[in-house]
Amino acid sequence: MNMTTSVSGAVPLSHWGVIRARGADAATFLQGQLTNDVVQLGASQARLAGYCSAKGRMLASFLVWKAAPDDILLACHASVLPATLKRLSMFVLRAQCKLSDASAEVPLVGLAGAAAVNAAGDMPAWQLRELDGGWLLRLPDAAGTPRALLAANQGPGTWPAITLDAWRWLDIQSGVPVIEAPTVEQFVPQMLNFELIGGVNFQKGCYPGQEVVARSHYRGTVKRRMFLFDADAAAAPGQEVFHSSDPGQPAGLVANAAPRPDGAGSSALVELKLAALAGGSIHLGTPDGALLHRRELPYPVPTEADQPA
Incomplete structure (x- = not known):
């Protein structure tokens, strides 16, 4: 069971930044780049979205909202912002859309x-x-x-x-992953449960990597998913995890991690082979590293038993 907390207050999120897309074509440009529908995004809602390579691997994850119909804000981890801004800017071409780092403004x-x-x-x-x-x-x-x-x-x-x-x-604890610099191009969106939490729209049309993402979805071939774990040691994004039955190769990768409020190690979102849940033990960093203890995410995650035969 997850630890309960009495956290209450405010904190500046210095580890996040904001990209601004402004112009008459801002929404349609982003529609062709991100995993979620930006054109139909309402003025009173925010939405998760991913930015993928041509191979369907996530380069960044965003929280997206419209400041105005032609002014769209994309919050992401600060460690991926410069490279993401540069890459997106390469594809603007003739579109009426100006991209900028709005972290200081917002x-x-x-x-x-x-x-x-x-x-x-x-x-x-x-x-x-x-x-x-x-x-x-x-x-x-x-x-x-x-x-x-x-x-x-x-x-x-x-x-x-x-x-x-x-x-x-x-x-x-929310189960909403964030792409950080150590995990760029490590995950197809489904490996991070991104479609389970509203980050992928399978009807919106093309974007980089769309064929790979759609194929995994419609064929039901997702063999890796993200789960919540506690460990009696510090965990870090990009850190490998190992299963006791196959110590020669990693069974998964830490997506995000943070110290536990009680000071007893850390909590982590870990992308993992579904087969590794069948038995044995999972270890952080090395085959004999700290034991990972699985906790419940706030939403159901399909396992191997849910995959088509």
Whole structure:
């Protein structure tokens, strides 16, 4: 069972950044680049989306919302922002769309517990509300803790301060993965459950890697998925994990990790071969590394038993 927390307060999300796409063709340009529908994105909602290579491997993951019909904001991990901005800019060509790093203009603040409830009220997850000079996005709860994202030049306000590690741990508990620099091009979206949490639209049309992503979906050939684990040691994105029955090769990869609030090791989102769940033990870093203890994600994940014969 997941550990319950009483995390409540605000923290500047210095590990995140924001890309701005502005212009008459901004939505249609992004529609041809991302895994989710941007054209039909409503003014009062935010949406997850991935950016893939031609081989269907994720280069970045975004939280996307429209500041205006021709002004779209994409929040992503700061470690992948420069390379992602450069790569996207290469494909703008004649489209009326200007891409820029808007991290300084749109600073992000995470709100948890009472701070999120006070700011967001009863807004459902992924809903968006415009503020004076910014936006408030309701995020999925994590470990029983309400969360919201403030995208505005208001700073953390008068809410109590929480640590960035506490926020990162809540992110892990939410089961919503984030592509960081060590994991670029390591995962097809389904390996990170991205379609299970609303990050992939299979009807929206072409984007880089779309054929690979669609093939995995319609053929039911996903053999690797993301799961939540605790470990009595520090874990890091890009770190390999090993299964006791096959110590000669890695069984998976850490996507995201954060220290546990009780100081007892870390929690991690780990991409893993489904076969590794059948028995034996899973270890962090090396075949004899710290034991990984599986915890429940807040949504169901298909396993090998759910795959077609």
